[in-house]
Amino acid sequence: MKFDVYASMLYTANSPGTLILNIHALRTPNQTVVSEMFTLEPxxxxxxxxxxxxxxxxxxFEVANPGEISIVYTARIDNAYKLVELGDVPETPVHQLPTDVLTYLNPSRYCQSDKLFRLANNMFGNIENPFQKVSTLVDWIYNNVQYLSGSTNSQTSAFDTVTEQAGVCRDFAHLGIALCRALTIPARYFTGYAYKLFPADFHACFEAYIGGEWILFDATRLAPLNSMVKIATGRDAADAAIANIFGDISFNAMQVNCTLADENFVPFYYLPGGTQGISYL
Amino acid sequence: MKFDVYASMLYTANSPGTLILNIHALRTPNQTVVSEMFTLEPxxxxxxxxxxxxxxxxxxFEVANPGEISIVYTARIDNAYKLVELGDVPETPVHQLPTDVLTYLNPSRYCQSDKLFRLANNMFGNIENPFQKVSTLVDWIYNNVQYLSGSTNSQTSAFDTVTEQAGVCRDFAHLGIALCRALTIPARYFTGYAYKLFPADFHACFEAYIGGEWILFDATRLAPLNSMVKIATGRDAADAAIANIFGDISFNAMQVNCTLADENFVPFYYLPGGTQGISYL
Amino acid sequence: MKFDVYASMLYTANSPGTLILNIHALRTPNQTVVSEMFTLEPxxxxxxxxxxxxxxxxxxFEVANPGEISIVYTARIDNAYKLVELGDVPETPVHQLPTDVLTYLNPSRYCQSDKLFRLANNMFGNIENPFQKVSTLVDWIYNNVQYLSGSTNSQTSAFDTVTEQAGVCRDFAHLGIALCRALTIPARYFTGYAYKLFPADFHACFEAYIGGEWILFDATRLAPLNSMVKIATGRDAADAAIANIFGDISFNAMQVNCTLADENFVPFYYLPGGTQGISYL
Amino acid sequence: MKFDVYASMLYTANSPGTLILNIHALRTPNQTVVSEMFTLEPxxxxxxxxxxxxxxxxxxFEVANPGEISIVYTARIDNAYKLVELGDVPETPVHQLPTDVLTYLNPSRYCQSDKLFRLANNMFGNIENPFQKVSTLVDWIYNNVQYLSGSTNSQTSAFDTVTEQAGVCRDFAHLGIALCRALTIPARYFTGYAYKLFPADFHACFEAYIGGEWILFDATRLAPLNSMVKIATGRDAADAAIANIFGDISFNAMQVNCTLADENFVPFYYLPGGTQGISYL
Structure with a gap:
């Protein structure tokens, strides 16, 4: 599937500093960056x-001089996902998990799975099939957490959200990740561009490691699961923030867009009772 | 019902200080202190x-000199409770609540009802009858929170317990109170002696204001609801701590006991589908 | 000193509910409500x-019907404060505190003094004179906590603010109260109208119990200490919220004003090394 | 310097599960594992x-059968550290930090540097020299945080410790790391064996990235800085836990030891005004 993605951001540097941006589409075996352009003005x-x-x-990049900075990123992306049949796939025991996957069982800044252990197991521990287990907890998040812009901030974590039950896509993802890890299912944060996301913005969801694959879940249901262009994965938003700012540089405005450069897009969502997961790699 | 209660406590004062104890049985219209003795040694x-x-x-009392302090309290209590039929009793709207009850709708140190608003309403908001509503949330606490000595400390609050799902009687009470207040049902902490409590200790449970009465609930199910001798009520354990210590005085040991001085005790617990609440006053 | 105070508030009721407002000037021996008017429209x-x-x-009042509600309160207040010489006044030991003052040593929803015990004593414990002690901690708050509108919300507590070091008047007050209580100095929340407060709003500060008097402190320094009209005191904002809303009623707008109806106002602030505290009663 | 290290641990498996241990001495260019033995019984x-x-x-390893598991690790280690002169070394600006170091600027599970930003900068932001800056904050931790066994648990984080000011080595390390990151100095958790640590246990301290080296700091002052055998580094204890347990396996007992297998050990601690840091690699 081909997508055209676009992001523009405006900052004002009040003093010298450094910006680290995380907005480039990732290059993977299944995601080709056909073309891209990144410009800084000045x-x-x-x-x-x-x-x-x-x-x-x-x-x-280092911002040496005070003033406005305008950033534009555009790219054409060609990516593919695969559908993975998970109806009969059992949980991978910890002693069989690949070494580099183990880290995604650990608690992290925004995903304090250690604190959610009893809750997660009380609520979802009796579901045997792991795809069913994660689908069920994702549905629970969707049904109980209110999507409410401005209700949370960059310090909000899964421990907050599980009780306060309001947040944005990032909070939905953190809660899903924390619940998975508390259930001994490796899970990681996924940030990307999403076609048909409304209102247009960067999107965040998460991947759970099931059947040897990283399966995508989105508790917000704000975009089709097959509409994503991956920017980054990481333990949580601390690893995959869109921007890390060092110094007195303030954020002014942002515009994000993701359009289809192909025909025949058929939106795909998980349906109740479904057994097929989506995996990007 | 007559009970003999007993509490002994040992402290070591390393420096002068003050102790405020909250272990005396309360005198109320329905609870008579037949006899009591309180001794401090020295x-x-x-x-x-x-x-x-x-x-x-x-x-x-002021502890002027360093050394050991031994406290013994014994009392014979004659108290009564009433059974209140609540099957058809609707919620009291806020504009009809007595002034002195309103304060028990506010969040407090250990009962951050403001943070549990969405959770409480998502879980229990659709139950109409208030006695049924509180009974259901109390059962949920009983079924999901593990009674685990030493898992919490004096700083643990309902916001912690709702997620961590482990604690002792005080934590069960705080969570019950916080959920009630989040559902606009006034609730307060209740501390007392409890016959048949095992292991013997001071007990904590809570009262919810339903049908114009303070109805007793105990999410631990560790003692019959009709076995209580009331020591105090308050917003939460910050108001009704067994002991407040000022100065370098350390706690060493404690023994608590509550025995029946009557015959014919028939333990009373709420049963599923029951409509009668217990009220002490 | 005579002040004219004014508050108008606009709410929209989306469903029936109840509003409890806490905006009336208090009547005390030293604060006379010369005249006042409270109107609800409709x-x-x-x-x-x-x-x-x-x-x-x-x-x-009960809001029975959906729609807009307009509230206006105006009053002329005549109040007086006294200056209390505290240079040689020692700390009141706990065993000498009046019973009704003891409650202001307890931790509360937004003032978790139990958690700030070591910090408070490490930072301010070695200062002997209590007025000096509280003045010093208030100066520390002023110098370290940034006044930043919108940085906190109604759930923010002293435990947050002591580390995050940003907030509004309510947060400054909560932190001051929590530090005092951790130092075994009773302290309570004070809300009122304040002349010369910019931008005009309801104000919050706090009182500490020193030398048998409730002495006023304001870590924001946003208004002169002698410009206050007391609305309420309480343990913290949970007791003294401007408005408690029950039901689906949303807040739209507010206007607050406090003007001098007298001549010769001389602003009074505590100065470094000062020994006189202000007490309203 | 040669050390003999020893660790024995006893677990009881109540059900099948998996254990992941992190007790082996690391192999690095400057740390040679001369010999080692790891045994599991059965x-x-x-x-x-x-x-x-x-x-x-x-x-x-997978624990397939219930029962006791006895673990013994012994090793002889030969390691070296270097003294780095840091008196004139300036802070490395973010745009010059190596890519793999950047991650140690991010907040993590136990080191919420994002929440400590204002506090850290208010307290230590005006110190120019980075070694001096970190030394000063480490001294502040030593002087203000009480080493108190049992005061914290595996969920305690730097955000708690900065206010509660009590903890064990792990908490001291987390607070040091969080403060460094809040000051834009990369920092990571260090766990190891420590000669002369009393009582004998695994030790935790931290490294800060200064002058292109990972410099060791220990806010507990419980062991000489040149007495360490490195086991692991990581973002915090979530990455470098001594043991990760999956399944119903309970910890019973542990013994740890580290003795000198060399002569002429001269304990090294940072002294006030010192300019030399220790780096292991």
Missing amino acids: YIKAEELVSIHGENRLVR | YIKAEELVSIHGENRLVR | YIKAEELVSIHGENRLVR | YIKAEELVSIHGENRLVR
């Missing part, structure tokens, strides 16, 4: 940071 | 503090 | 709730 | 997990 030399694990494509 | 002059609202009978 | 019968302790003058 | 096949970053040497 011109600043930017450096692309190569992640060892291929989890993201950070861009870092 | 002898210290103690002052009984008269609470304006009759919520407790604090005893305060 | 007309609703409102009930003034008499507080047993004289801590506030709540007004409660 | 015999279970264990797998050493190779960390991509060389941050740890995990051992994982």
Whole structure:
């Protein structure tokens, strides 16, 4: 599937500092960056940071002079996902998990799975099939957590959201991740562009490791699961923030867009009783 | 019903300080203190503090000299409770609540009802009958929160317990109170002696204001509801702590007991589908 | 000193509900309500709730019909404060505190003094004179906590603010109260109208019990200490919220004003090294 | 310097499960594992997990049968540290930090540096030299946080400790890390064996990235800085827990020891005004 993605951001530097952006579409075996353009206005030399694990494509640049900075990123992306049949796939026992997956069982800044252990197991522990288990907890989030812009901030974590039950896509993702890890299912944060997301913005959802694959889940149901362009994965938003700002640089405005450059898009969502998961890689 | 209650406590004062104890059985229209004895060893002059609202009978004394302090309280109590038929009793609207009850709708130190608003209403908001509503949330606490000595401390609050789902009687009570208040049902902390409580200790449960009465609930199910001798009520354990210590005075040991001084005790617990609540006053 | 105070508030009721307002100037021996007017538009019968302790003058009314509600309160107040010489006044030991003051040593919803015990004593415990002690901690708050509108919400507590170091007047007051109680100095929340407060709004500060008097402190320094008209005191904002809303009623807008109806106002602030505190009663 | 390290641990498996241990001495250019022995009793096949970053040497094994498990690890280690002169070394600006170091600026489960930003900068932001800055904050932790066994648990984080000011080595380390990151100095958790640690146990301290080196700091002052055998580094204890337990396996007992296998050990601690940091690699 081909998508055209677009992001523009405006910052004002009040003092020298550094910006690290995480808005480039990832290059993976199944996601090709057909073309892309990244511009800074005024011109600043930017450096692309190569992640060892291929989890993201950070861009870092020093802001030496105060003033406005305009950032534009556009790209054409060709990606594919696969449908994975998970109806009969059992949970992977911890002693069989790949080494590099183990880290996604650990609690992290916004996903305190250690604190949600009893709750998660009381609520979902008796479901045997892992795809069913994660689907059920994702439905619970969708049904109980209110999508409410402005109700949370950059410090809000899954421990807050599980009780306060309001938030935005990032909070929905953190809660899903924390519940999965509390159930001994590895889970990681996924950030990307999403076609048909309304209102248009960067999107966040999460992947759970089931049957040897990273399966995508989105507790917000705000975009079809097959409409995503992956920017990054990580433990949580601390690893995959859209922007990390160092110094007195303030954010002014942002515009994000993701359009289809193909025909025949058929939106795909998980349906009750479904057994097929979506995996991007 | 007549009960003999007993409490002994040992402290070591390392420096001068003040102790405020909250272990005396309350005197109410339905609870008579037939006889009681309070001794401090070595002898210290103690002052009984008269609470304006009759919520407790604090005893305060200054510890002028370092050393061990032994406290013994014994009393014979004659009290009565009433059974209140609540099957058809609707919720009292806020504009009809007595002024002195309104305060029990507010969040307090250990009962952050403001943070549990969505959760409580998502889980229990659709139950119409208030006795049924509170009974259901109390059953939910009983079924989901693990009674686990040592799992919590004096700083643990309902906001913690609703997620961590482990605690002791005080935590069960705080969670019940917070959920009630989040559902606009006034609720307050109740501390007392409880016959048949095992292991013997001071007990904590809570009262909810339904049908113009303070109805007793105990999410631990550790003692019959009709086995209680009331020591105090308050917003939460911050108001009704067994002991408040000022200065470098350390707690060493405690023994608590409550025996029946009557015949024919028939334990009473709420049963599923029941419509009768217990009220002490 | 005579002040004219004014508050108007606009709500929209989306469903029936109840509003409890806490905006009336308190009547005390030193604060006379010369005249006042309270109007609801459309007309609703409102009930003034008499507080047993004289801590506030709540007004409660049922909103039976959806729609806009406009509230206007105006009053002329004549009040006086006294200056109390505290340079040689020692701390009141706990065993000498009046019974009704003891409650202001307890932790409360927004003032978790139990959690701030070591911090408070590490920072301020070595200061002997209590007025000096509280003045020093108030200066510390002023110097370290940034006044930042919108940085906190109705759930923010002293435990948050002591670390996050940003907030509004309510947060400044909560932190001051929590620190005092952790130092075994009774402290309570104070809400009122304040002349020369900019931008005009309801104000919050706090009182500490020193030398047998409730002495006023304001860590924001946003208004002169002698410019206050007391609305209420309480343990914290849970007791003294401007409005408690029950039901689906949303807040739209508010206007608050406090002007001088006298001549010769000389602003009074505590100065470094000062020994005189202000007490309203 | 040569050390003999020893760790024995006893677990009881109540059901099948998996254990992942993190007790092996790390192999680094400056730390040679001269000899080591790891035994499980009863015999279970264990797998050493190779960390991509060389941050740890995990051992994982499946516990198939209920019963007691006895673990013994002994090793002789030969390691070296270097003294780094940091008196004139300036802070590394973010745009010059190596890519793999950037992650140690992010907040993590136990080190919520995002919440400590104002506090850290208010307290230590005006110190220019980074070694001096970190030394000062480490001294502040030492002077204000009480080492108190049992005062915290596995969920305690830097956000708690900065206010509650009590904890164990792990809490001291987390607070140091969080403050560094809040000051834009990369910092990571360090766990190891420590000679002369009393009482003997695994130790935790932290490293800050200064002058292109990972410099060791220990806010507990419980062991000389040159007495360490590194087990692992990570973002915080979530990455470098001594043991991760999956399944119903309970911990019973542990013994840890670290003795000198060399002569002439001269304990090294940072002194006030010192400019030399210790770096292990």
